[in-house]
Amino acid sequence: MASDPGPFDHVLTTDGFRAPFYTLRFDAAGRSTSPLTQEHLVDALRSNIFTDVYLFSHGWNNDWNAALANYRAFIAAYQSLVRDKGLELGRDQRPLLVGIFWPAAAMELPWEHGPDIAGAGDDIGERDVALEAAFATEVAPADRAEFYRLVEPPAVDEIAGRRLLDLLGAVYAGGDADLPKDDRRRPDDVLAAWAMLESALTGRPDLPDSPDDFGVAAGERAGAPDAAGLLSKLDPRNLFRMLTVYRMKDRAGAVGADGVGPVLREMLEATTAATRFHLVGHSYGARVLLNAVSRPTGAPLPRQVDSLLLLQPAVNHLCFSAARPEGGYRAAAELVRHPIMTTYSVHDFPLRTVFHLALRRGKDLGDIGIAGDEPPNEYAALGGYGPRGELSFAEVTIKDPGDPYDLTAAEVLAVDGSRTIGGHSDISGPSTAWMLFSLVKG
Secondary structure, three states: OOOOOOOOEEEEOOOOOEEEEEEEEEOOOOOEOOHHHHHHHHHHHOOOOOOEEEEEEOOOOOOHHHHHHHHHHHHHHHHHHHHHHOOOOOOOOOEEEEEEEOOOOOOOOHHHOOHHHOOOOOOOOHHHHHHHHHHHOOOOHHHHHHHHHHHOOOOEOHHHHHHHHHHOHHHHOOOOOOOOOOOOOOHHHHHHHHHHHHHHHHOOOOOOOOOOOOOOOHHHOOOOOOOHHHHHOEOHHHHHHHHHHHHHHHHHHHHHHHHHHHHHHHHHHOOOOOOEEEEEEEOHHHHHHHHHHHOOOOOOOOOOEOEEEEEOOOOEOOOOOOOOOOOOOHHHHHHEOOOEEEEEOOOOHHHHHHHHHHHOOHHHOOOOOOOOOOOOOOOOEHHHHOOOOOOOEEEEEOOOOOOOOOOOOOOEEEEEOOOOOOOOOOOOOHHHHHHHHHHHHO
16 A cells, blocks of 8 residues: 555644554565655654654554554554543653564464354355465465365365475474574474364363453363374364464564564664653564564664563574573563563463464373463463573563552563453453553553
8 A cells, every 4th residue: 555655644642633544565574665755764763852662563464454454453442541531650751652464374373363254154255265375385386276276175184284284394493493403394293283182172161252252262161172183184174273383483573573573673773762662563463573672683772671561472492592592582671771571361262272282292282271371381372371491580460450450579570361352352441441440551
């Protein structure tokens, strides 16, 4: 979408300030596709007009409109909180807003688009076809006819499944970037995880009306089929959904380190410490921002950002650990002035169930382990279980507006959002807005 360089829109604050809202786009490799807007933004920051910069990064959205709607919903929730509760920062505020847009193409997360693509039934929907076409590009041209023969049926047996994994080996072979010593995955690892995912989805209750409330996990139900019995009925569409986890991890990392990180560095260099930077990331957008803060390409950030709020982050729960080898984002805790605040919820089906199934290796697959409160294995999601490992963190239940958070107790503040966060994308409400306000005021 062509547009003039400069703010995409303006947001009128409760104090009557007309805050510019910039949108910055990046391609899958992290290259800026809006360089003139980026220059305009940095020039605006050099004016020393703005006291606070809010940088937002979305999760896995299928288009511009969905991501923009998410940004506007969160901003509206924040403004409503400030207005309705009469909240004051106790200082002048002239904010500038930035929304990051990174590509979804066809490789979208099914749980961010509702139950029609969540693995129920034999119908192949439009998004499934798009996923199929996207993964076909990962296959050598000479093998694509075979690929399409393998994925056309609603289910395949183990032999066909193994051949499909051979064709897609480049997608999953790498280890987990959050765990530096993680080794490469073999086809047997992914086949076992695929079968376990089939078990989890088959044993799940009927899909509800809400796109995000997927109910209880399969491990809480009696009689769920075991994974071994599902090797004869493997749905290629569920494999694509699982492999999307690998692809999204890589893409979010590249966008954060190679794209957003250098821009954030420019923004910090264009301002002084008097301008506060507040970063908010949802789902894989949390990974974008963690990479931007801790792994920016070129040079480290010139100073700390002031706050980092991670809403249902699709990153590893050990990512902040100081144990050897340390977590992939251990350095981030030292690059944020306030404690990193991160939410988790028992109602987040994908991060409680799908994430660790997709990422664990064959040697980890002894038990499905998804019903308890503790992380089921080292690949569990931060947004599903909260942080673990050797780090200074405090756990609290999500608070209502007006109930203060202690921002002095730990490096990471793990907020159990189960009381108000009813699903993976249920992040724009008074309680999450209060978290951001607490960080901004603090």
